[in-house]
Amino acid sequence: MSQNSQNKPQKSPRRRKVEQIHLIAAFLYLLPSTFYLAPVFAQAPPSLKVVVNSNADGTPTPDAQLTLREAIEVVNGTLPLEKLSEAEKAQVQPGSGSSRIEFNLPPGATNIQLQSLLPDLATPGLVIDGTTQPGYDPNTSATAEIAIPVPVVEITPASGKEVFRGLTVVADGVTIRGLSLHGFTASPEKQLLGNLLVYDSNPKPVTLTTPPGDIVVAHRFPPPNTKYQQPPFGDFPFASKDVPPKDVVIENNWLGLTVDEKMPETTSAFGVYLFNSQGTTIRKNRIYYHDGSAIITSVRGENTLVQENIIVGNGIAGMPDALRFEGVVNKSQVIGNLICANDGAGVYLFKPQGSVQIENNKITYNARRLRRAAVFLMGSNHLVKGNEIDNNAGAGVVVSAFPKTRGNLIQENKFTALEGLSIDLNTQGNLDVSDFQTGDGANPQRNSANRRLETGNGAINAPEFSTRSFSGATLTGKADPGSEVTIYRLGDYQTGKEALYEPGYGALSEPLTTVKTDEKGNFSVSVDKLQPGDGVSAIATIPQYGTSEPAVAAFIGDGTSLKPTSKPTPITPPQCTSKPAPQPEPEPEPEPEPEPIRIRAPRNVHFALDKSFISQESAAVLDRVAQVLREYPFIVVELQGHTDPRASDAYNLALGKRRSQSVRNYLLQKGVDPSRMTIRSFGESQRATDGNTRVEYARDRRVEIIYKDVRGIELIVEPQEADLQIEPGRGRRK
Template sequence: MVRSLLPNKKIFCVIPTSILFLPTAVFGQNPSPTPPISPSPPAVRVVVNSNIDGEVTADAQLTLREAIEVVNGTLTPQQLSSAEQAQVSPATGGSTIEFNLPSGATTIELQTVLPDLAVPGLTIDGSTQPGYDPNTSATAEIAIPIPLVTIKPATGIEVFRGLTVVADDITIRGLNMYGFNAEPIKQQLGSALIYDGKAEPATLTTPPGDIVIAHRNPPPDISEQKPPNDDFPFYERNEPPKNVTIENNWLGITQDERVPDRLSAFGVYAFNSQGANIRKNRISYHAGSAIITSVRAENTQVVQNIIVGNGIDGMPDALRFEGVVDNSQILGNLICANDGAGVYLFKPQGKILVQNNKITYNGRRLRRAAVFVMGSDHQVIGNEIDHQAGPGVVVTAFPHNDVGRRGVAKRNDIRNNKFAALEGLSIDLNSQRNLGVIDFQRGDGPNPRRNSVNRRKETGNAAINAPEFTEKAFAPNGSSAIITGKADEGSEITIYRLGDYQRGKEAIYQPGFGALTEPLTIVTTGEDGEFTAQVENVQPGDMISAIATDPKYGTSEPAVATKIGTIDTPPNVNVTPRIEPINPPQCVSRPAPPPPPTPPAPPPTPPVTPPEPITIRVPRNIHFALDKSFISDESAEVLDKVAEVLKQYPFIVIELQGHTDPRASDAYNQALGRRRALSTRNYLLRKGIAPERMTIRSFGESQLKVPGSNDIVDYARDRRTEIIFKDIRGIDLEIIDQEQDLQIEGR
């Protein structure tokens, strides 16, 4: 018997925008397309007092489905029973949907997709449920109240979307939503999903997810359409909903903070919107991105959300912005332990501000930059970016950095950020000379000095040169030092203290770089490009670097580091950075309880003898069937033992390394090894192990158990995930190579 990673073995696939916008015949239709509403029905207050979902029926209780139809005007009060009519009353301003569900029956299990939210000014408000406490939060980092009303698909029923917004000024507040996903439609569209060794043509229905903002159904038939302008494939009548507010919701995560049995595809999908305000939501455990824009999402505000553990089984990046997104802002969010980049700007049209976010422990499945930038005029300012399995900020060379006749070039401003514990540069400007997937998404390392005008066109931020220090070491004068160097003329130089120093054979890149941890001072170059800066509070051994920001071309890569002291002074930072910290990684924590009354002083206690190290036996591997990545029942028993140890000792972190036997190509085996590591990670996720404690890596066929063997038993040993335990202070772990779950193929 084989245990599937997800219930019913649902396959999730994310298709690029160019494939997603298909003719109406290919798009999935809303089962109940929203009829036009003109004029808008009168404003009403509707109270939902039943968690039952199904056909609209005149009975004793009012359901959420009936409430939406009432506010939309497609169900009149006269069609309700007298008991239901008592839950409807006139309102001033916009319509509201409130909740008064029975205690213990606050979960609404949907049978089909709900009608669209189609009347302007509507508020659907879960905070009205009796017992809701706006002053209680499960997290200390950002206070987000715990919702009481849950909306999810009924067990065994596929509902691809939770709430669909198609009108202006709609507010969704105080709800818990998860489980909204779609089985791919298998049609030959020139793109295939590789899943456990089989190529499956796939596309999606209309965008799935917990909350989708889009124009009214059906989507336009664009098969023969010339866009009304060059920006997006919508007719002029496809008006985007404006000024939608999504606040204080828990999306993708259960009320008891678990990974749900069925993952939602996305949290918030802004397919076609303007001015959406997504604030103070907790968005976790989605198969794809927590928040994604598609064709149009100007002026989107993403503010003070907790975004943890997304990208589990599809598009890995926490926030993915593409399409027309001018003047959007990503402010003050906690973006932690997501599978790819924290912020991924993919061919966006317009500028985006990324400011004052905590972006940490991302890249758990795919090693990418914490912030991946395409386009121009973006600002990445004042963020804390650390513990990334990849660089800090990568700026690509696409679209082309064309310098116009007036000398105006595409630019991105990256300043006043604090970096730590990165696998790569703090800022990496990609060159078009390096176009592999790893180069493109993880950066391509330090650039050489600009040697031609063409470099302006083929390198991110128009190939602005990194500063160069005049000395390899600068002597201190007390607690200060004078630093001199040279950079592009007219650029602003920010001097940084490094938090680590990458050098030697184990360095990710060339010697001389590290994480730009603490800004020390800012100076400007003169007409000759030279600069002089006095830095304070430094001591011998401090490693120093700098970046340059040009008004026309944006921010450079970091300078090769210099040292305070002499060349022989040893660095007082880690020579090779630790990606995993000494303390256990933790995205969120509980709010501190109120301080108890001060007790009387206790009597002196005798000194405590440190306990003897604890010896624990723990398995370090599981095995897989030929060409598969499913967790078998026998492997599940092994992983249950691993989960028990991880729960007992929360400071342990692990790396899951996927391996294959030597058959098939290197590229195929690399992908298969990654799927095996991913399956292992996802099983442990469902056992309650936090995503920030696990990273995955694929070695494909490169580390065989018995190199050169063609024995099927040795092949079975090769097909494995190995569990590497880290930070095991105070514990003597006896690591066991087990074979109780070995799956040997038929001869």
């Protein structure tokens, strides 16, 4: 042995094993993709119709019944027909056209519980059709807003098993229809290298190279290292073999939601993850209760169509936005969806390449946990048109100034009850996190030579009315020359400390008419629909630059008042969906009005020192809260987190937020609709007492439950201390 080799440090067995695994993974990645994953066919695989008649899962075995795993391997060509039993062969028939997987599961055995990750869907044109299961009724729906039939076949991980993807699409033209999928997530302790699952003896949080979720669309794995991944120019960072699947269809599925409309015990990470796709259609699905986004694109999601889906309660533990588009998303469309009660924005475009059309959606009651804009736009040339955007804990549409943004058209939308402007153009000078999430407020008129570089949508100016009050219905004012000015009625202009908006602004509730400015930017227009007391605003659009922020409000009247004569109607939080209307029955005789109902409800729960988990005693208290909220669905609550004073302000604000979020998640598990709960943290700023004993500190560590809209009810809210958690004393001191 040489002197150099004697002095060289010896590697541990564990280190040598990890290096060997990395070498194997790198070798597999360099091989043609068909070698390590896809079946090798001398010609195209034959067209087959395969019927799944068993909900069992495990290693394919010739027995009396055919499982979903076996069906996928049969159509992929990795399980030859000669390896099936005669009973299984009876479930396989020659097909016409594309291959199909259908279902004929026994009644009461329609939940397929997976033991491990299913094989990828690698057969072009494959249809997996849950609507073929006996008992599936295509003519009924659990929701009135968008008709989506209730699935019968349910696919979940088996109890105690962690399966991080439900169905993975790696081939063109695959259709997934009529299924329920939920419970697909991955713990950070598991690391994936190519096709090798490695358990580290010293586990650390990592980013999976393949994303978790109910349905993932991507090229054949393993993918490139995504740690340094950027949206592709040409094929970068992909090799020539990493071709995105085209024309995938995902329709009439329930993702993240059980077939009895419950939040599952284990929530999936994401609903549909378009890691790398072209032309995917996602239509008429219910997508609920995911830790992250309901639909997310990654490196490539070109020409994606998201249409007529019901998207509710997503983002409960991570990336909070219901729809998050990033990477190459050119010619994508979000049309006709109901997007309700998600924890972040309804639609969030993050550094997208290409334009997105967002049209005719109902975007309501979003940003319940994290105050954000209902629609947040980065990039240029997006269209936001004909949407109803209301009851949002943030602005309506925010246009970022980073990167430079132009040509974003925001037209014919109806806004109501926003905690911010209807349209907010960010400036490059406002760099707080809140500015990027909820907008930075109204901009001043910007007339410098470089103003087009400083603000979203090329800094197009908001119109200005010539006066704050008009005696008739002819409105005059000024805007940027060459712009089209759209006049809006204001539906909920408010003043005073209860106002949701900056002084002088309200929600653009109804577009009335559009007029073009003259060469100097002046406009004059008569609006027949206006009445004395109405409030009006306006926006300006130049296609080159985009749409402006709203004008400061003006009013129709005699000039003696600068606010509408009618008060805004209070907004009652709705359920996101309702049941279809039953067949009409004869109207019963009117009954006398009932006496007010008297109920009692707990006001608070308590926490241990520096903790945010729900104790057994607190759970019993929250069970009473959940019972009240289930019995009286019009009651809404604000969950206010508090701490004792023994830490910094910033730490206590974060701790209070975690406590209120824990209470919210517990009530979600008990069936309380997410649209009825808002969280807020006060940290140490509102103590329960002024003392400094262990008991008084324990009273400070709490979440206060503030009940609202208790019409027709005598609600007795009672403080309680049954779950008080007093920290142990130190030594002999008390």
